[in-house]
Amino acid sequence: MRLDQAFRLSSILLAATSFASLALAIVLPQWLLTLAGVAFAMALLRTNHASLISGLLLHLRFSALTWNVFLLLAFVGFWIDLLLVSQELLPAGIHFLVMLLVNKLSNLDQRRDFLHLYAISLIALLASAALTTQVWYAPFFLVYLVAGVWTLLLYHLVKERDEYPGDQPTGIDEAPSPSSLAHITSRFFWTTNAMAAGAFGLTVLFFFSIPRIGVGFFQNNHRESLRTTGFTEQVDLGAIGPVKQDPSIVMRVELPDAVGDESRREPLYLRGVAYNQYNGKSWSNSLSHRRMLTELPQGTFTLRTPGIKPSAAPARGLRQEILLEPLDTAVLFGAPLPVSVKGNFLSVQSDLMGSLHLPFPSHTRIQYTAYSLPVTVISTEARATAFLYPEFVVQQYLQVPAVDARVIDLARRVTQPATSVSETVRLIHTHLLTNYRYNLDVPSLQSAHPLEDFLLTRKTGYCEHYATAMVMLLRTVGIPARLVTGFLATEWNEFGHYYTVRQRDAHAWVEVYFPQSGWITMDPTPPAPDATMPTWWQSASSVMDSLRLKWDRLFVHYSASDQFAVVQGIRESGEVVRAKMSESLTAMLGQGSTMLGRFMKALTPAGIPQTAIFLIMAIGASYVVMLMLRQLGNGAARQDLYSANQRVVIILYSTMVDCFAQHGIVKPASATPLEFLRHVREQWSEAWPSADALTHLYTRVRFGHAPLTAEELSAAESLLHRLRTLGRSAPPSQKR
Numbered sequence: 001m002r003l004d005q006a007f008r009l010s011s012i013l014l015a016a017t018s019f020a021s022l023a024l025a026i027v028l029p030q031w032l033l034t035l036a037g038v039a040f041a042m043a044l045l046r047t048n049h050a051s052l053i054s055g056l057l058l059h060l061r062f063s064a065l066t067w068n069v070f071l072l073l074a075f076v077g078f079w080i081d082l083l084l085v086s087q088e089l090l091p092a093g094i095h096f097l098v099m100l101l102v103n104k105l106s107n108l109d110q111r112r113d114f115l116h117l118y119a120i121s122l123i124a125l126l127a128s129a130a131l132t133t134q135v136w137y138a139p140f141f142l143v144y145l146v147a148g149v150w151t152l153l154l155y156h157l158v159k160e161r162d163e164y165p166g167d168q169p170t171g172i173d174e175a176p177s178p179s180s181l182a183h184i185t186s187r188f189f190w191t192t193n194a195m196a197a198g199a200f201g202l203t204v205l206f207f208f209s210i211p212r213i214g215v216g217f218f219q220n221n222h223r224e225s226l227r228t229t230g231f232t233e234q235v236d237l238g239a240i241g242p243v244k245q246d247p248s249i250v251m252r253v254e255l256p257d258a259v260g261d262e263s264r265r266e267p268l269y270l271r272g273v274a275y276n277q278y279n280g281k282s283w284s285n286s287l288s289h290r291r292m293l294t295e296l297p298q299g300t301f302t303l304r305t306p307g308i309k310p311s312a313a314p315a316r317g318l319r320q321e322i323l324l325e326p327l328d329t330a331v332l333f334g335a336p337l338p339v340s341v342k343g344n345f346l347s348v349q350s351d352l353m354g355s356l357h358l359p360f361p362s363h364t365r366i367q368y369t370a371y372s373l374p375v376t377v378i379s380t381e382a383r384a385t386a387f388l389y390p391e392f393v394v395q396q397y398l399q400v401p402a403v404d405a406r407v408i409d410l411a412r413r414v415t416q417p418a419t420s421v422s423e424t425v426r427l428i429h430t431h432l433l434t435n436y437r438y439n440l441d442v443p444s445l446q447s448a449h450p451l452e453d454f455l456l457t458r459k460t461g462y463c464e465h466y467a468t469a470m471v472m473l474l475r476t477v478g479i480p481a482r483l484v485t486g487f488l489a490t491e492w493n494e495f496g497h498y499y500t501v502r503q504r505d506a507h508a509w510v511e512v513y514f515p516q517s518g519w520i521t522m523d524p525t526p527p528a529p530d531a532t533m534p535t536w537w538q539s540a541s542s543v544m545d546s547l548r549l550k551w552d553r554l555f556v557h558y559s560a561s562d563q564f565a566v567v568q569g570i571r572e573s574g575e576v577v578r579a580k581m582s583e584s585l586t587a588m589l590g591q592g593s594t595m596l597g598r599f600m601k602a603l604t605p606a607g608i609p610q611t612a613i614f615l616i617m618a619i620g621a622s623y624v625v626m627l628m629l630r631q632l633g634n635g636a637a638r639q640d641l642y643s644a645n646q647r648v649v650i651i652l653y654s655t656m657v658d659c660f661a662q663h664g665i666v667k668p669a670s671a672t673p674l675e676f677l678r679h680v681r682e683q684w685s686e687a688w689p690s691a692d693a694l695t696h697l698y699t700r701v702r703f704g705h706a707p708l709t710a711e712e713l714s715a716a717e718s719l720l721h722r723l724r725t726l727g728r729s730a731p732p733s734q735k736r
Contacts (some may be wrong), residue, residue: 003161007154011106011114014147015223016040018124019101021140022094031097031199039105048110074099097124099354111159118151133365133552134588142200149196185234195518225579230485230506231273231329236282237450239466240485245589252549253334254321254498269521270333274353274511278468280401281450283483285365287352287396301348302340303356313527317371321498323549324366332356333486334370336511339423343368353482357731382422387515389480397513400472404452411476421479425512425522428473430467430641432524437457466525467508484521550706646708647700652720656691659723660684673699687726690719 019036074096082092089509097120104117125144129137163389168176228250230240253268275283293301318335331346333342334356341348341356349357381387414431418424439460447453451472454465460473467483474481488507489499507521657667657676665683677695681688700706 003154005047005156007151008108010147010151010154011108012040012043014045015105015117015121016099017140017147018128019098021128021137021144022098022124022131024136024140025128026091026094028098032095034053037101038104042101043105043108043447047653071100071103074103078236092095095126104537107236111155111162118148131375133594133709135548137249138551144194145200146193149199150192153195167722176255193467193558203482224589225696227504228327228329228506229326230508231331232284234284235275235485237464237468240462240506240508241708244462244506248502249488249501249545250327250505251322251501252493252496252498252545253325253455253501256303258323259320259720266491269336269509269523270487270489270501271336271355271484271508272333273339274482274484275397276353276482277399278472278483278667280403281448283468284351290349290357291349291655295347296356299344300340300342301345303338303350303354303440305658314358317373320370320372322366324362324368326361326363326365328361330361332358332360332366332368332370334376336377336484337373337447337519338370338373339373342371347379363694375520377422377514377517381514383420384422385420388420389513389515393480394426397482398478400475403472403476404449404456406456407452407576408476410455411473411577413479414473421514424477424479425474425623428470429522429524432470433526436461436466436526438462438526438528438722445664448620464527467510470510474510474512480518482511484509484511484515485609488523493542495543496549496551498546500542500545543688568636643707646705647706648713649697649701649716653702655724657695659720660687660691673702687723690722690726696725 019040023033046248068555069180077099078092078096081095082089086092086095101117101120101124104113104120107113108117121144123143128140148510151359203260232345251270253270255268273285275285277284293303295301317339320335322333324333332338334341337354338356345358345368349358349359351357411428415424415427418427436454437460440462450465451468454461471481471483485506485508487501487505488509489501489505491502492498493500507523507525509521509525511519512522515521607707612702653673660667660680663684671679677692679687680691697712701708
């Protein structure tokens, strides 16, 4: 490929990469996409100067004045777009930026036009980086980086060639000039790619050396939040059912402290909001008053979970690393029961039932760490036949609406064999699991009495029906309980080792109150029918999703604390390596000392003094050092082999070769100085005497290292001056 063609193609590729990333980051008007596509197509066609189409395009091109008028109209259109159409600075500015890009693609004539194109492309790439945090930005950035290295190198070569036209032959000891490169060779290709790889490595190094201070500055107004249900202050019975078919990803949850993949594949409950009041058709939260949590230490908000007594048996906390997608709710999710949350939040709030909230919904991804304390029934309460509940618990968690008498009879009949409170809970739980069928196709919103229909008539439903039924049956027999909505994570990503939580994982379950143990999680919903085996497409989706998570962890949410952790890890690793090297060096010195002792004993079988042996070894070592220093001295002398006058003569000879080349007599790289001198005598006899004298001075210095006097140096300069002033009447005939 020719140099000019490669230069234009790399410039167009640079602009196309930035434009494609910008078009993916923000929705552009169809007419603007079409106009940009036509501009790129015409620019590509012009790269082939030999084609008929490119010749026609050259004749059909507008003048520079016409394009300046178009640019002025585009600037006027920017203000119209800003004030009347988009009414926002960002989209109007991006539309104007694309118009600038189209204008420059249509006028790539001079070097300054290419510089303008590079500046516009860089602004477009930075704009797309500010508009998105998606993983697809990574390949576009990599392609832009490679194309940028290629473009800058080719721009330099084209500029050098244009500023110094003609051949630029060199002296005998010099490499060819880059300006003589007419085609892209394989060596140039791989060298440029290696430079691009090095630039990418430096970019990554700088990225991880400088902590991130923001995430998608312009994202908040341009990303639609995922709509959720079941996390407001009031939820109708049957509201969760319609979202059970939605595969949209809500969050990803990692369990860094879990041991073994099998323990991580167990279903994970992610608690959202709890409800205490039921009116026969919907649940509400009468304890929704929120209070600000204390931030101590910085970034960690601690919650004193209601229902957990200080005397409860200590349990190992569960740490969850959660990446939450933009939702239309301000709820923060975590495994039951959350005790603290850590993240880059201004504030965190909690209600009287232990639910965590932000002040307002976030329109960007949220990364935070939740710490939960699993609660189990202590042994003394597991055998108790009755409890004395606090007045607050009795008032808030034993409310029962007007229900059919058959529901009360059902509760008493099911719990009749129970001998303890915990067994009463177990019997109701077992009854719902074994006597009812799971089904999403239930028109609960059309029923006047959904609970009675589920328990007595239809006996089929989904999680809300089961959870509501268990809470009401427990309250009927005097056991405090409440309904909880959240997500049940069951999809384990084998490649990223985390849970993928989707909208269809929305779930409702029950929390039962024990005075000393606290709120115990119970799920009366039977498991859904087994899903089909994962296909190759699902596996590929898991791989891509894990890449998105790594991208978000390592790039989008990389912060100063992450940088400190990396530096701390490197420091600790360095200390470990230093300790191991010290141990290895000590061991090697010990072995060396032992071997030296054995060697000394072997050399002194007849009682020769060891002092004499040490003296002989010292003399030998000194001799070796002297030889090494002499070699280094010879090397340094060879580096400065020629004196100042000798170096000047070598330069004068190279200048003479260049002078002959300007008159059409080019010295082949394989020709010796004497062979070139004969060639000069055949083609330009008038210049031969001066060339002969200067060549002999050069060979004396170059191959004989002869010293030169100041008179000889002056004579060499006079010979070169005479050659430069000597005219040549006619070009010699070229030998073939």
